[in-house]
Amino acid sequence: MNPRRSPRNEGATLALSIIAFFFVMTSYYVLRPLRDQLVGAVGSASLPWFYAVVLVVMLALTPVFGWLVARFPRKRMVGTSYLAFVVCLVAFVPAFVAQDRIGAKTLGIVFFVWVSVFNLFVVSLFWSVMADIYRSRQARLAFPFIAFGGMGGALVGPLITRLLVERLGVPAMLVISAIALLAALAALLAMSSQPGEEGAASEAPVGGSILEGAKSAFAQPFLRYMTLLMLLSDGIGTLAYALVADYAKVHFLDNAVRTAFYANLDLWVNGMGAVLQLTLTPLILRGLGAVWAMVVPTLVNFILLGALAYFGPVDFGVFGYTMPLIALVMVGSRGITYGMTKPASDSLYTRMPREARYKGKNFIETAVWRFGDLLVTTSLTAARSAGVGIATIGLVCAGLAAVATEVARRAATSPDLLPEQLED
Structure with missing residues (x-):
């Protein structure tokens, strides 16, 4: 939001931002249970192959993203990217109609890779646009509510899938996801039309080399810390x-x-994230700053993984439900990541130059993320083959979570972050 915008325009921008992200996540979470049940059908042994394909695709598409950012205004880039994914969603409909002829395994690999690309590019592009529109002070106030x-x-997404998939079938879920993504695009385009002092600058192409994202991730201190934090913290989520x-492969046939x-x-993960974004995260960001909002989630991961190392693979009763401890670790780790880490880290990106916001951030949240997924799942497969138990794996990962705590602190206090008063 811009100081020269009227309060009405600022309120409209925030409302459109919230609406756009609501529909982005609805679209994604209509699809996610369809993807994950295919993973559960084959187990973790196939995940290294899945992630290897995703990584290759990421490495191929990241320069394309950089090329688009360098040459096209924001509105055209958002419109082109989102419309391309809508077309892909509709194109998957006949594939799912012919699922039995294609084969679940073949379709599962393709769909897993495509949904991963959808998640990383659509969501990452959304937050890059947010970092371009909001200045750092406004971002600390607005981002938790946008994330909420x-x-x-x-x-809403998984609820829609759970309630309608048996009545309408899987192909219809793809159409519903496409409609939600179109609604998100409409809100983003309406938001880009809001008047403000920075309209011309923020709509201009970013420019620069298509390799700047990869270069920045290794050259700038803040992005180096975020790269390492991505490998450590999100690797824990991938392990879970x-x-x-x-x-799931053993218990749900x-x-x-x-x-x-x-x-x-x-639902459990997102419910926890929603509660955090509505309550604790805004208080921490406003009162204590982004440092604590980055550090607290790594401490929670340390506690969860310590419990896994101590108790091992046991089942716990939670609110009348019996869940394995590893599922609770996944819920806790991902819930606090979505509910606290993400708003905090995205607010820090507003204090980086525009090219770093788009290209460096996108490189970290695409290529680096999927390289970490491949590294973690390959290491897990090797460890399980060598007879290493879950308790030992939890102990090692607890140590990595302790390292992530220091990395998170350094990222939030990195010397190359622009001071908040310099609202460039």
């Missing part, structure tokens, strides 16, 4: 995801039951 709007979509896939299991996990 996204959590609303993340709760892989172990839950093994659990029916596709519908397995889909419902993953939808329930999404």
Whole structure:
């Protein structure tokens, strides 16, 4: 939001931002249980292959993203990217109609890769636009509420899938997801039309080399810390995801039951994130700053992984439900990441130059993320093959979470972050 905008325009911009992210996350979370149940059908042993394909695709598409950012205004870039994903969603409809002829495994690999690309590019592009529109002071106030709007979509999405998939079928879910993404695009385009002092600058192409994202991730201190933090913290979430896939493969043989299991996990994760974004995260960001909002989630991960190392693979009763401890670790780790880490880290990106906001951030949240996924799942497969138990794996990862705590602190206090008073 811009100081020269009227209060009415500032309110409209914030409202459109919340609406846009609500529909972005609704679109994604309509699809996610469909993807995850395919992973649960094959178990974690196939995940290294899945992530290897995703990483190759990321490395191929990241320069394309950089090329688009360098040459096209924001409105055209957002419109082109989102419309391309809408077309892809509709194109998947006949594939799912012919699912039995294509084969679940073949379709599962393709769909897993595509949904991962959808998540990383659509969501990452949204937050890059937000970092371009909002200045750092406004971002600390607005981002938790924008993220909370996204959590609303993340709760509605799996509910829609759970309630309608048996009545309408899987192909219809793709159409519903496409409609939600079109609604998000409409809100983003309306927001780009809001008058403000920085309209011309923020709509201009970013320019620069298509390799700037990769260069920045290694050259600038803040982006180096964020790269390392991505490998450490999100690697913990990937570990839990892989172990839950093994659990689902053994305990849920029916596709519908397995889909419902993953939808329930999404509801728990997103419910926790929504509560945090509505209550604790805004208080921490306003009162203590981004440093604590970055550090607290790594401390929570340390505690959760310490519990896994101590108790091992046991089941716990939670509010009348019996869940494996590894599922609770996944819910806790992802819930606090979405509810606290994400708003805090995105507010820090507003204190970086525009090219770093788009290209460096996108490189970290695409190529680096998926390289970490591949590294973690390959290491997990090797460890399980060598007879290493879950308790030992939890102990090692607890140590990594302790390292992540220091990395998070350094990222939030990095010397190359622009001072907040320099609202460039």
